[in-house]
Amino acid sequence: MDAINVRELSKSYKDVKAVKGISFDVHEGEFFAFLGENGAGKSTTINILSTILSKTSGDVKVFGHELGKDDNEIRALTGIVFQNSVLDDKLSVRENLYTRGSYYGFGKKETDRRLSGIRESFELDEIWNRRYEKLSGGQRRRVDIARALIHSPKILFLDEPTTGLDPKSRRIVWDHIDHLRKEKKLTIFLTTHYMEETAEADNVVIMDKGMVIANGSPSELKNRYSSSKLVWYTHRSQDAEALLGNMPHTYESDHYNISFKDSITEFLYANRNVITDYEVIKGSMDDVFLNLTGREMSV
Amino acid sequence: MKQFMGLTKRNLLVFFKDKQSVVFSLLTSIIVFVLYLLFLKGTFIDAFDSVLDTNEYLKTVIKEDDIEAFVNMMLLVGMLGSALITVPFNCLTTVVRDKENKVDYDISATPVARWQIVLSYFVSAALSSCIMTGILLTAGLIISSLQGGFYLDAADIAFAYLVVIIGSISSTALFMTFMLFFKTSQASGAFFGMLSAASGFVIGAYIPLSQFSEGVRSFCNLFPATHITIMLRNALMNGALERMDSSLGGMDGGVFAESIRESFTFSPYMFGNDLVISSSMIYVLAIAFISCLMMIAIYSGNYKK
Numbered sequence: 001m002d003a004i005n006v007r008e009l010s011k012s013y014k015d016v017k018a019v020k021g022i023s024f025d026v027h028e029g030e031f032f033a034f035l036g037e038n039g040a041g042k043s044t045t046i047n048i049l050s051t052i053l054s055k056t057s058g059d060v061k062v063f064g065h066e067l068g069k070d071d072n073e074i075r076a077l078t079g080i081v082f083q084n085s086v087l088d089d090k091l092s093v094r095e096n097l098y099t100r101g102s103y104y105g106f107g108k109k110e111t112d113r114r115l116s117g118i119r120e121s122f123e124l125d126e127i128w129n130r131r132y133e134k135l136s137g138g139q140r141r142r143v144d145i146a147r148a149l150i151h152s153p154k155i156l157f158l159d160e161p162t163t164g165l166d167p168k169s170r171r172i173v174w175d176h177i178d179h180l181r182k183e184k185k186l187t188i189f190l191t192t193h194y195m196e197e198t199a200e201a202d203n204v205v206i207m208d209k210g211m212v213i214a215n216g217s218p219s220e221l222k223n224r225y226s227s228s229k230l231v232w233y234t235h236r237s238q239d240a241e242a243l244l245g246n247m248p249h250t251y252e253s254d255h256y257n258i259s260f261k262d263s264i265t266e267f268l269y270a271n272r273n274v275i276t277d278y279e280v281i282k283g284s285m286d287d288v289f290l291n292l293t294g295r296e297m298s299v
Numbered sequence: 300m301k302q303f304m305g306l307t308k309r310n311l312l313v314f315f316k317d318k319q320s321v322v323f324s325l326l327t328s329i330i331v332f333v334l335y336l337l338f339l340k341g342t343f344i345d346a347f348d349s350v351l352d353t354n355e356y357l358k359t360v361i362k363e364d365d366i367e368a369f370v371n372m373m374l375l376v377g378m379l380g381s382a383l384i385t386v387p388f389n390c391l392t393t394v395v396r397d398k399e400n401k402v403d404y405d406i407s408a409t410p411v412a413r414w415q416i417v418l419s420y421f422v423s424a425a426l427s428s429c430i431m432t433g434i435l436l437t438a439g440l441i442i443s444s445l446q447g448g449f450y451l452d453a454a455d456i457a458f459a460y461l462v463v464i465i466g467s468i469s470s471t472a473l474f475m476t477f478m479l480f481f482k483t484s485q486a487s488g489a490f491f492g493m494l495s496a497a498s499g500f501v502i503g504a505y506i507p508l509s510q511f512s513e514g515v516r517s518f519c520n521l522f523p524a525t526h527i528t529i530m531l532r533n534a535l536m537n538g539a540l541e542r543m544d545s546s547l548g549g550m551d552g553g554v555f556a557e558s559i560r561e562s563f564t565f566s567p568y569m570f571g572n573d574l575v576i577s578s579s580m581i582y583v584l585a586i587a588f589i590s591c592l593m594m595i596a597i598y599s600g601n602y603k604k
Contacts, residue, residue: 052407072410086405088309090316099312102305103409151409 001063003028003155003187004049009058011044018044020210021058026189026203028063028154031181033198034191035285036207042191043083045207046157049189050080063154076104079148080157085140089133093124093143096132097150104151111150118146122176138169145176155187156180162194195285204285206292213292218285225291226283230258230268233277243274303415306406310423314390324389324431327381327495331504335374339505343370346507346562350555357555360546368448369539373563375439376535377504379432380528383466384498386431387474388491390424394478395487417598421475428467436463450538459534466527469583472590473523476597502528508564516568523586526579529567533576536563 004026011019019041026032034042047053049060051071060067062074087096101111119125122142127135132143141161148156158177162170174197180186190197198204199218206214206221214221233255234240240256249258260267264280315321322329331339347366351358397403406416436459443449451459481487499505501519508516508525519525544556560566566573567582 047404050408052404075408075410078408080405080408082401082404084401086400086402088313088402091309091312095312099305099309100405100409102308103302103406103411105301105410107301147405 001028002026002061003030003063004032004189005059005061006045006049007059009045009048009060010056011041011048011053012056018210019048022207022210022212024205024212024215026155026187028187029185030202031188031200032190033201033204034189034207035193035195035198035204035289036191037193040207041210042207043159046080046159046189046191050078050157051075052080076151077153078155078157079151079153081141081144081148081159081161083159083161083163085132085144087132087140087143087147090131092129092131093135094128096143097147100147101150106150114150114152115146118149121179122146136169137165138172141165141169141173142176145173145180149180153186155189158188158190160192161190162192162197195289198285206289208293214288221285221288222283224288226285226287227259227261228264228283229281230256230260230264231279231281232256232258232275234275243271302409302411303419306411306415306419307423307426310390310393310419311427313393314423314427320389320392321431323491324386325382325435327385327499327504328378328435330495331377331381331499332374334505335377340370340374343373347559350558350562356550357547361543361555362546364448365450365539365543365546368443368446368450369536369543369559371443371446371448372536372539373532375436375443376528376531377499377502378439379435379463379531380466380502380524381495381498381504382432382435383428383463383470383527384502384524385491385495387424387428387467387471388494390427391420391471391474391478392481392484392487392491393423394420394475395481396484398479399483413599417475417594421471421594424474425467425471428471429464432463432467433460436460448539450542451535452538455534455538459531462527462530462534465580465583465587466524466531469523469527469587469590472587472594476590476593479597498524501525503564504528507562508568509562513568513571517571520567520569523583526567526583529564530576530579530583532563532565536565 002025004024006025007023008021009019009023010017010021022041022045034045036042044053048055049062049067051067051074055067063077065073065077067074087100091099097115098108098111101108101114106114115124119128122145124143124146127139127143132140135143145156145161161177162173165173177188181188190201192198201218204214204216204218204221205212214225216224232240235254236251236256244256244258247258249256251257268275268278344366347361347370351361397406403416407413440449440451440456478487481490501522502525503519508519511519540556540559543559544553547555566576567579568574569578569582
């Protein structure tokens, strides 16, 4: 079943078109990633899908519920972790989560019941009575995710959840997200400008200037929009140049960089006696973005 | 209902958990208190003495304790009047902070109805104001009764609490109409500074409005807070004044009490005339009603862009 269907979605602010007629589908249980620079329209799209912003035009369905008509049903099915923390600094983790639970009509007992599993898996007990402002970046993110899960949504929107976190905290946050995805079978909708975070996604949509410029699994995108590279460590010589012939290549200090669109294996096997010191570098999502937009990703 | 209660509770917690904010919300009241200790009390007593000096008989009949009770109530009224402006405003800065930090996005992503969001800000600010000024009034009355010279009856006290409730609601309604114009908490903070500085003068906490020109008096009377303060003055200071008046035994035909009422501004002044106290109540309620209508117009649709 499709979790989300988006058709020709647009959002304008006066003269500025933030989202320009984008279309895509997200399947239930999928890890879906939205990749793009700041200002590409990722957060605007996520905010429309979670009913915070209204759309200018287009059709959106969340588990069959129509955006604009069945907003309350959609709100019950979606949870969102915002780019910046939106919990109250002066309140404790407990107070923050109880008040947020009340927004869904839950009393203290119901919130406790719903949080029982989350408290354990997100290790919230040790920080339960601590003020939110006293928490580290990683702890805050854990509480933010717990808050987004308080009403047991079927889709979790993560709007650049690891921005500003140190590598260790990023790893911890990703471990929790992986757990939700694999164990709880939650549909994860991620926006990010970190290429590596999309590596495990089932489907990646690349946005640029409010438009979808590519869509597919990471391997499909890499195959389509990047090339693998063979780094051959050898002296520059006429023999080597003759071997490489018309293949696109460059020489840098002690090695050749050779770009491959097709399989490297055949070429390596055919020249196994000559090419002995080498490494193969697979095309990356950075290359995909660079080839699609003609520029490096800026954040 | 649970959702609305939850939102309101959250707004109250956000305000009361920030101790600094609570203290700052009473900044003008604290200034009034400090100035009273430094010189205001002396100034008010001098104003009395200047009247008493004109008549030796008055000087012997009017007791110093009664004058002291009167000016002490003047302090309490000044503190309450200014708190009824600064507390609701400070509590309402949560609206600005929530917009600035996108906390409103978090609320908008839940099934909470949009009108509940707006109403919860209104109710929590009005409640905060009622709680803070209610505590201030209660403490003032207890201290005053412990000091002796407590000349209020149950009706006066009940009226004072009623004015505190109406004042809290009307100030909150008025401030709600323009809180959304502040895009940052820095801007609302700067406005709060100006409000704190000006409010004491506008309501006549430092200098009775009767000392100002007609134009200034008329301008100050445009603000509902001035009318609230005048109502509080009538509720809390009349008792001591009537006590002084009864000490005279009607010998002056009430001229002394009337001159004190005029000097300390017991009546609202609008359109070039002194009006009766009920007109203040009508004015405050009318402004609150208009503010509520404006609030509905301004906030409707604001939580979905």
